[in-house]
Amino acid sequence: MFSPAGIDALATLNLFWVMLAGAVVIWFALNGLFLYVTRIHVGKMSRRLAEAVIIGGGILFPLVVLSTLLIYSLPMMGHQRAPDDGLRVSITAERWWWRVEYWPDGADAPVVSANELRLPVDQRSELLLTAGEVIHSFWIPALGGKTDMFPGRITRMTLAPSQTGTFRGQCAEFCGLSHALMAIPAVVMEPDAFADWLADQAQPADLSAPGRAVFLREGCGACHTIRGTPAAGRVGPDLTHLGSRTALAAGILPMTADALRAWISNPEAVKPGAEMPAYDHLNDTDMTALAAYLMGLE
């Protein structure tokens, strides 16, 4: 929140500084008054003054301050939720990863990805949020506020990044055992770079490495999709361009071959309760091939 990279986050941070300044003044004034009447001026003051304190401090002052604050802050809500004609992205929170689907203008079918959100800079993109089984909450602190994600319901929010870079987000509504291990990197790109990237992502995978056979033989396709291969499962994340992502296992591990091997051989050790079974029976050759294949899917 302290290094905002989005219009909404910046507005909220400025709002915070204003409120903090007011809060510090009020805190010192009130506690100072208490100290004064109990320790410094221990003697009778006039009753009229005392009643003025009740009415002034308890009614007039908060009435003025709070009305001003509400008038200043409430219109911000509209800005932060207003849809724009930018990109639309559907995000579905699963236990404990993110299904991310991009809907470029006029597309009939989405470009499917997972566990990473990419947005073009300097435009307002709309996020359509939902969840698979339980409630989650979507939050990229550097870009803006959070919105809950419900099974069977779509909630909307918008984000308007103002700087390029990678910003960490994390599920903010307790969603069970591995709630702590459900992060999502948000990569903000220049619009042209974003357009190129999205076009690449829309392509099927075109890689014939030895690991491809291991992947198909082990039945990974029952849960995962790699477009361009027979693997078309929807239970787990789409892996078509896994190698191009910045992190693994919903922002928990770096995108390296070693991390990939550790994950595949025992997901439970990385993320308690994860539904993916352990593939610890794979021999070293197969595992190396599989990791190399997946890393190669860029």
Added chain:
Amino acid sequence: MTSDADRGTYPPTEEMLAQPVPAEVAKAQADRLRKVWAQPPGWTYWSAVNNTEVGVWYCLTATFFMLLAGILALLMRVQLAVPENDFLDASRYNQFFTMHGSAMMFLFAVPIFEAISILILPSLLGARDMPFPRLSAYGFWCFVIGGIFVMGSLLFDAAPDAGWFMYPPLATEYGGIGADIWLLGLSFIEVASIAAAVELIVGVLKCRPPGMRVNIMPLYAWYVLVVGGMIVFAFPPLIAGDFLFEMQRSFDWPFFDPERGGDPMLWQHLFWIFGHPEVYIIFLPSIAVTAMIVPTAARRPIVGYSWIVLSAVGTGFLSFGLWVHHMFATGLPAISLGFFSAASEAVVLPTGIQIFAFVATLMVGRVRMIHPMLWIAGALAIFVAGGLTGVMVAIVPFDWQVHDTYFIVAHLHYTIFGGMLFPVIGGIYYFYPIIAKKQLSERLGKWAFWLMFTGFNVTFLPMHLTGMQGMPRRVFTYPGDLGWNWLNMISTVGAFVMAAGILVFVYDLLRPKGKQPDPPRNPWDAGTLEWTHNVPGEAWGIRSIPYVDTRYPLWQQSKMQERIDAGRYYLPDAEEGKRETLVTSVIDAHPLHVQRVTGPAWITIWAAIFTGGAFIFPTFHWYPPAIVSAVLAVACIIYWNWTSTAVIPEKDSKDAGLGLRLPLYVSGPDAVGWWAVWITMLADATAFSSLVFAVFFYWTASAQFPPDGAQFANGGLVAAGTGLVAGSWALTAWARRDAGRGAMAALAAAMLAACAGGAVLFLALWTTDMDPTEHVYPAMMWALVIWVIVHLIAGVVLQGYCLAGLAFGKITRRHDAPLWNSLLFWHFLCLTVLVTGAMIAIAPRLMT
């Protein structure tokens, strides 16, 4: 019924009060009182029901649960001290934070208010005891059993682990038995909480000393009234929610399952309609304690009494209109967010008025910094900080950033420590001489204060930053490269400093003080009635019940103390060997009658054990023992009423002292029991309204309620069923008027009509194909009918009780209180059934 004319002189004249009581008469009276109020000896001590005993047990038990929940917090802080720690695994951590929140809320914050109030309210009001001592004892034993059951689940690694607000579908679909333990165990405790609230409200309304009009009663009593009222209206929506939730968990009725028309948002609404008033339920009692300490420290009456009362009542009302600020991030429309944001800020006004009224009192007084004031000063520093962050999070865009982060963890602990724990500890230092007839150490008190105050701020102040840097709450671990490490380490260190402070306080509280000399009776020179207590202690509550016409009788009514001690006032004697207290009118505290209160009994413990069984066995899906337990619990409660409260006094009226003759038996609105039924039924009606709210919620939230092609309840049968129930109600009303032979026949017919009515309502759904597991619509219809049938069973039991009372001469035309009370229950029941009939037979047909 004695008419006013032959009751005697009231109010008492100064000459009457000035007349001395002969010493030997006074001594004989005191001996008789002492004998009547004596505690049961030896191990039978645990059958005691006095507020002075039950109140102390209640306080200690709640404190014990607080310490356990505090230990959980320390273990969590150890886990979070460093990143990627493996001190606790995810499952343990999730159980711990769930139980920390649940126990602090349900086993400490609410019960400690009720415990302290049961302990001190009678002495504040110059009453001998609470109006229903056995009900307090029953509530306490329920609390012990439920608390041990819920906390005990931690030992079996089976504790609830979905967070203290138990959001479905996480809490409905996942996890083992933990959610059931939470739902059933805490519902059980909530029922006990409502029972205590009913008793406290009746205590304030009907057990004040003669002359103490509502506008001069101690502010603490006002707060008890407001908080009691809030409990009565806030807990029932949660109980209704628990009922729906448990029906889903046990029988797969899809109330919160979006695939079958349910909606997880309904739980969030019901939970927070309870949850937000809950915040004020734990905050206002501490303001109440402060309102007693501040005038004593200032050595003058409170300034702005009416302002404070209006603010307390205002806070109570407002608190029911704020719940959505816990749901700002759920994607509700901006217009409702704006409304709830403004309403949330509005609560600053009454809170501010109360704080400034205390400051004003200190301004006009001559302040003496007695030790409890140190805790009040600390509370102010902490609470104001929590209040100011509260103003921030009520602003929607800011809340979208910090909601569900450590900023909120910091905010809520600032409000709860400042608005609850510090004033409560200050209150314990203040009231300790009354409770224990000893004093706590000021030296240890200062140590405890500074350790806790420093530790608290070191723990929670950095958490604001941790949250703003992106750390969500409820995470069992975090990566080491996000800049959260040192903030978390500081918080952990602070937590242990604070724990040391709490240990010092608990040590001071519990250390043996045998050698300490007796403290003065009124060590702080306070002005209110509780400081007329006896040192060393006496079990009689108060020697004689004074006539009070000032707010600070010890300051403003001369010779109050010596006249009480001499037995110059009301009920100075126990010539019939019965425990008695005085019941007065609601507004003016005009003496109405002498209430015989119940003495020690084991039956309350048995009733609590079997009630516990009825709630605990269903956790394990053991329904037959649960039903047996429920039946035994009802049997125990009937036995307890039959043998104590239904006893007809040996004479019609007695001399209450000061020439006043008062009846020993009243019924209807004059009786405390009737008031208790009224308040209980308000709570019951609130729970039922929550179910009706649920029907309309589903209707507005979904186009599929009722779904296409849905069946409807058989209209003819619904009409017949509600007609039979209405007939049963009319017969009960007639029986109340007659109260003789005819009444017995009427009641017998009413019981048959009620049973038949319930059966016909059941058939109205049973004869259709409405399967409650298929869709939320049939589930909701069945839930309403089950609710009604359970209430009809209770209604028939009450009718049977009255029938038996008439048959065995326990109820006569003069002694007809059970008939009045049962009829009152039936008024509500009849209304419930009529609404249910409309909800199942008419509303769905209009909704499609």
